[in-house]
Amino acid sequence: MRHGKKFNHLGRKAPHRKAMLANMACSLIEHKRINTTLAKAKALKQFVEPLVTKSKEDTTHNRRIVFSKIRDKHAVTELFREVAAKVGDRPGGYTRIIKLGNRLGDNADMAMIELVDYNEIYNAGKPAKKKSTRRGRSKKAKEEEEVVAEAPQAEETSAPKEEASDDEKPETSKE
Template sequence: MRHGKKVNHLGRKAAHRKAMLANMACSLIEHKRINTTVAKAKALKQFVEPLITRSKAENNLTADKGTHNRRIVFKYLRDKYAVTELFSVVSEKVGDRPGGYTRIIKLGNRLGDNADMAMIELVDFNELYNAGKPKKKSTRRSRRGGSGNADKAEAVVEETKVEEPKVEAAPEVKTETETESQTENKAKEDDSKE
């Protein structure tokens, strides 16, 4: 029994396991989602989320600490292109998320050996789940001064109203043949009146 043992060894020696997790993490960072077994996906989640947190912290630190974080992440990933992608694209996208950067979606069993399969993806890069959700506005909550709550509620209602865009009619453009025919019609009308 494996009571209280937090590391899933995945049937591999330590060096093989670390190399496999590094390769999977690089693939996840590059492709934003990968298919694998459920056990490997759970192990990868524990492996990659602290690295994403380190990449996110670089934006808030000085240059010395940022270089330090890059070197630590490179020690785990061992791929400079993945590190560059992580610290540029991924860290910008997950900048306001306080953790939980990956999502595991179970896919069913593999045909060959009936293994439980899953897709692990970076949460902020999935456009299907994030399409309907507006970005949250972070506001400071305070319980002091209860009289101001009514004013705040009215301000929120005013902000949520959407103004309909005004549609202006496009000016009519007359071609030369139309203007000539109109002048001829006016000339005929004037002749008929006389």
């Protein structure tokens, strides 16, 4: 019986599954995003996230642990140098899965899995976030920030607008 065994076997024996996930992890680290089936993307997320967490602390022991999982020297080097530098302050959630629809041949659910910090489209409009608690700020703190933020901007922007409107009025009267 398989009571409590929730691991997705992906229709493969253990060595084949481990090799496939290791290869997919190398591709994800190298290319920063890959397209695959939804089931494989979910399995890959569980496989890669602990490795990225290990890479945040660059020690010989952590490098050996990660190398024992993915078995690619270049991927390990890139993971510890580039990826770890970008995700150093992130507490988790290093990958994002985006559903792409169904594959034409067999109607399998397709998905794109990517490293979160490398997507310029999602990160372009968002400023750098500060760490916050679940509760958020009090109303008093919000009001103080708004007053401080709006006061200097209102004075700077209102003065040039008034001058511009004074300049425009004589021009329209001359015509």
